[in-house]
Amino acid sequence: MSEPLWIAVCHRDDVIPDGGACVFYEGIQIAVFRIAARDEWYAVQNRCPHWNEQVLWRGMTGERDGEPKVACPMHKRTFSLRTGAAFAGDTPDLLTFPVRVVADGRVFVGVPSAEVVARERTAATHAPCGRAE
Amino acid sequence: MKQTVVVVGNGMVGQRFCALLRETRGCERFRIVVLGEEPRPAYDRVHLTEYFSGKSAADLEIAPRSWYRDQGIELRVGTPAIAVDRGRRVVAAGGGLEVRYDHLVLATGSAPFxxxxxxxxxxxxxxxxxxxxxxxxxxxxxxxxxxxxxxxxxxxxxxxxxxxxxxxxxxxxxxxxxxxxxxxxxxxxxxxxxxxxxxxxxxxxxxxxxxxxxxxxxxxxxxxxxxxxxxxxxxxxxxGIKPRQELAAGCGLELGPRGGIAVDATMRTSDPTIFAIGECASHDGTVYGLVAPGFEMADVAAAQIAGFDKSFRAGDLSTKLKLLGVEVASIGESTAPQTMEHTHVAVRDEVAGVYKKLIVRRETRTLIGAVLVGDTSDYANLLGLFRRAEPLPERPLSLIVDGTAVRGGEGAELTGDSLLCTCNNVTVDDVVTAVAGGAVTMPAIQACTKATTGCGGCGPQIKQVLERELQRAGVEVRKQICEHFALRRQELFDLVRVRGFHTYSEVLTQCGRGGGCEVCKPVVASILASIHAEPASEQPVIQDTNDRFLANIQRGGTYSVIPRIPGGEITAEKLIAIGEVARRYNLYVKITGGQRIDMLGARLDQLPDIWEDLVTAGFESGHAYAKAMRTVKSCVGSTWCRYGVLDSVGFAIRVEERYKGLRAPHKLKSAVSGCIRECAEARSKDFGIIATSEGWNLYVCGNGGSKPRHAVLLAAGIDDETCLRYIDRFLMFYIRTADPLTRTARWLEELDGGIDYLRAVIIDDVLGIGAQLDAEMQAAVDGYRCEWAEVVNDPEKRSRFRAFVNASESDPSIAFADERGQIRPSSGGGAISLPPVNGGPHEDAPVRFEEARHV
The missing domain is CATH 3.50.50.60 (FAD/NAD(P)-binding domain)
Incomplete structure (x- = not known):
């Protein structure tokens, strides 16, 4: 895969330790997470594929068997931050993006290609949905 | 641009497919059209005989017509499909109807042979x-x-x-x-x-x-x-049956060697846009005439169409049923004869009318088949042994004779992959997972696993597993909060209290391991809040999302705002202030059941501004987002009511001011009624106070909700101060000892000694902790701070409510529609629909033949 396009999104101090922040880029939303104890950074699509709501950055971070994860604040679907894989069987996986934090504290998110952005933008244009209950 | 799924056939399997695609697989991404030949919606053919033993056609219906309507499924009964034009992707049906499809599902079932x-x-x-x-x-x-x-x-x-x-x-x-x-x-x-x-x-x-x-x-x-x-x-x-394959044959789909529409493991026919499921399908040359494989096929087809990878595992035809009142079951190769390879182990009890036979492979001592007549209670156990190909005990006979070592006592435990519901392929593990996920009642387990919804015969066993799991949850599972804390909440609470921990990372390092998760973080947050009266805004990332943003997240990702209105008493000025805020931010307004005013539809980035206005107008956080003291409801009481005995409003306000914001294992609700007429519904609350001519009666551990329970009398005829002291102790004892997310009613059910013991602890102080509980509650009361006032006045905390870290705009994904003159989340029924690789999805209404020709 070719080198992604690196976008400066914020300063490291803008993201609360063990929390997330949301990045807006070309019409798509990317959730950036900072796992403080391991000093690791992750970025995934902000859209929870379960009900298509732009909420993941507000989810609680954690760990499952050592795998960093985030729990969606809506219905607690959990996803690996490393791979984007959903822990619950029937939920689609998340797009993941590489993150780099440089010496001066700036945080960069890597966008793999315009096509990925276009696809996520299209997916995000659909209104959030909820099943009839 | 929805894709259209046309389902031909509305039998048990066709209906199940619709339910799986809509309900289990989520969103509204497909338009579903169902063509049913019979004049009525799908009914329970497995229990058809009950039509003669008292059930009506409506009783046998699997789902009423309204279900299809609610699910947005276009159901056309009495409309047999006549032909499929695969080139145009059109199904022609009775009445001249033509429907274009993106995916066609044939669930045409079978006809009697x-x-x-x-x-x-x-x-x-x-x-x-x-x-x-x-x-x-x-x-x-x-x-x-x-x-x-x-x-x-x-x-x-x-x-x-x-x-x-x-x-x-x-x-x-x-x-x-x-x-x-x-x-x-x-x-x-x-x-x-x-x-x-x-x-x-x-x-x-x-x-x-x-x-x-x-x-x-x-x-x-x-x-x-x-x-x-x-x-x-x-x-x-x-x-016997013969598959209904004429539609498939008519459009040139491949058929199976012994009839049926040939399908692969994904349920696709020789035309990949056409699926066949149930009794009309032939997988690997086999037509399955049982409902369980049909349901599994429906699941596979729904998954495939929804874009998930799932395939059909050729099932065996093991079955358990009741025929003319006789229990009968067969497993695997139940008719295999005795040979050099296989031997039989059987019991034949003419007195009890029971016959059981195991067919065992000599070499491996594994089960390859079984027959049970007259008593099928061993079915699940044997099926598990069969499916796992596990070696049988030295004396296989012990498996089918009651009271012997293998099945006796604790040994009777079912293993994880033992099949309980054979109609829906639900194993013990599935039930255990469902229970762990919060399905703690039979209906909840039914809803989430579909177990018992086929023949219903597994009901008692499912209940047994449920009870076992609940018991375990009470004594074992909940002992451990999660993988990061091998402690019960009560133990962790004591550790935090005694050792004086203040932060989550301290608690995790000292008492737990690993990186924490969404289960233990809020538990620790709640404990810290209860002990130190610490507002949720101090350690936001360990709070559940509602506590983190001090508001309840709603559909679409907006929040609701509920200011505290103690006792439900409010001045005209304050009412106007709320109205002005709602108008200023265009919020949806609703009166709650707890005598509050709920304003919904606030974007995250609006919350601090909204609360700034509310705090300025003299409001405090209502803690409606927290597992905390929520509301104290009241009737107007003796001040106005001609029947009122005591001042219920005044006391309700005093109670609410005392306990407001108190964090607990679950939400807390209360009410005060001014007389025995109980207009404030105090007995449906965690603690309720009812005025009598002798003083207050204090009731505890009630709740409304899905499992209503009346609160029980703790003390009668007490004065204000005594009442508050008892409530102090009651609440603090509950906060100390209850497991996470356990309401007071369930806590009392599990409390050894029940209400008598609780009374002894609170009133007689048998544990000698009364003074300690009093002091802890006083500290919590004295430590109260309005969380929202703190956020409003702190620029750093306010900045946490930004929508984007790199842009100043609001979240563009949030949109509203109009309903009855107010906003509502715009749902649009839109699910994820990625652009397809080739061509676009169709959006077609059914058109009549004649019109279609002219187009």
Whole structure:
């Protein structure tokens, strides 16, 4: 895969330790997470594929068997931050993006290609949905 | 731009497919059109005989018409599909209807197999498949005495049950030497026949019918090979099924070697846009005439269409059922004979009327088949052993004889992959997972696993597993909060209290391990808040999302705002202030059940501004987002009410001001009623106070919700101060000892000694902790701070409510529609729909033939 396009999104101090922040880029939303104890950074699509709501950055971070994860604040679907894989069987996986934090504290998110952005933008244009209950 | 899924056939499997695609697989991404040949929505064919034992057609319906409507499924009953034009992707149906499809699902089921006998087409010969068939049989039976079923298999015996229930003298005619030859061996079948005969149903096996002729008396006569005959008034053919494949054959789809529409493991036919499921499908040359594999096929097809990877595992035809009141089960190769390779282990108890046989592979001592007649309680256990191919105990007989070592006592435990619900393939593990996920009632387990919704026979076992799991949850599972804390909440609470921890990372490092998760973080947050009266804004990332943003997240990702209105008493000025805020930010307004005003539709980035206005107007956080003291409801009381005995409003305000914001294992609600008429519904609260002429009566541990429970009397005729002291101790004792997310009612149910013990702790102070509880509560009361006021006045905390870290705009994904003059989340039924690789999805309404030709 070719080198992604690196976008400066914020300063490291803008993201609360063990929390997330949301990045807006070309019409798509990317959730950036900072796992403080391991000093690791992750970025995934902000859209929870379960009900298509732009909420993941507000989810609680954690760990499952050592795998960093985030729990969606809506219905607690959990996803690996490393791979984007959903822990619950029937939920689609998340797009993941590489993150780099440089010496001066700036945080960069890597966008793999315009096509990925276009696809996520299209997916995000659909209104959030909820099943009839 | 929705894709259209056309489902041909609205039987049990077709309906299940719709439910799986819509409900289990989520969103509204597909338009679903269902064409059903029968005049009614899908009904429970497995329990068809119950139509004659009291159930109506409506009782047998799997889902009412309103379900299809609510799910947005276009159901057209009485509309048989006639032809499929694969080139144009169009299904033509009765009434000149044409529907274009993106995915076509054939769930056309089967038709009764009618053996080609001379005379089989006589009047008075019926088939047994639909409710209409049953109506015809019932009408004909009215004037008849006797009836025979052709077919002594599973379906034949079902039909015999129906005739028996109609009060006819019933006969079963089977060509094979014994009943149910595909499932049972001779010994098992003979026991079954004996039991059926005992009911008065005549069984004729080994009878080949040459011809059916009319008799002088207007009845019919079976002429059997060998000269014997049998006279009856009515005949029902129930000798097997043949797949309904004519639609598939008509459009050139590949068929299976022994009939049925050929499908691969993804349920796709030779045309990848067309799926076939249920009795019409032939997988690997096999047509499955049971509902369980049909349901699994429905699941696979729904998953595939929804874009998930799932494939059909060729199932065995193990089955457990009740035929004419006799329990019968067969597993695996149940009719395999004794050979060098296989041996039999059997018990035949003529007294109890029980027959059980295991077919065991000698070399590996594994189970390859089993027959159970008269008692199928070993079914799940044996099926598990069969499926896992596990070596049997030294004495396999112990598996089928009661009270022996293997099944006795604790050994009777089912293993994780033991199948409980064979109709829906639900294992013990599935139930355990469901219970762990919060499905702690039978209906919840049904909803989430579909267990018991087929034949229903597994009900008692599912209940057993549920109870076992709940018991475990009480004593073992909940002992451990999660993988990061091998402690019970109560133990962690004591550690935090005694060692004075203040932060989550301290607690995790000192008492836990790993990186924490969404289970333990809020538990620790709640404990820290209860002990130190710490506002949720201090350690935001360990709070549940509602606590983190101090508001309740709603559909679409917006939040609701509920200011505190103690006791439900509010001035006109404050009411106007709320109205102005709602108007200023265009919020949806609703009165809550707890005498509050809820404003919904606030974007995250609006929350600090909204609360700044509310705090300025004199409001405080209502903690509606927290597992904390929520509301104290009141009636107007003695001040205004002509019946009122004490000032319920005044006391409610005092109670609410005292406990407001108090964090607890679950939410807390209260109410104060001014007299015995109980208008404030205090007994449906965690603690409720009711005025009497003697003083206050204090009730505890009630709740409304899905499992309502009246609060029970803790103390009667007490004054204000005593009442508050008891509440102090009650709440603090609950906060200390309850497991996470346990309301007071359930906590009391699990408390050893129940209300008497609770009374002894609170009033008599038998534990000697009264003073400690009092002091802890006073500290919590004194430490109260309004969380929202702190956020509003702190720029750093306010900045946490930004929508984007790199942009100043608001979240553009949030949109509203208008409803009854207010906003509502705009749902649009839109799910994720990525652009397809080739071509676009269609959005077509059904069009009539004539119109279509002109287009």
């Amino acid at each position: 009618v053996p080609p006998l001379p005379g089989i087409d006589r009047r008075g010969v019926f088939v047994y498949r639909t409710i209409e068939d049953l109506d015809a049989i019932r009408d004909a039976a009215a004037s008849r005495q006797s009836a025979a079923v052709i077919g002594g298999g599973l379906l034949g015996l079902e039909a015999a049950k129906a005739l028996y229930d109609l009060g006819l003298s019933a006969h079963v005619v089977e060509a094979a030497p014994w009943l149910m030859p595909r499932q049972l061996d001779r010994d098992g079948a003979e026991l079954l026949a004996a039991k059926i005969r005992a009911l008065g149903v005549q069984v004729h096996t080994n009878k080949r019918t040459n011809e059916i002729i009319g008799t002088e008396s207007g009845g019919m006569r079976f002429c059997f090979d060998g000269g014997e005959s049998l006279d009856v008034d009515l005949i029902v053919v129930s000798a």
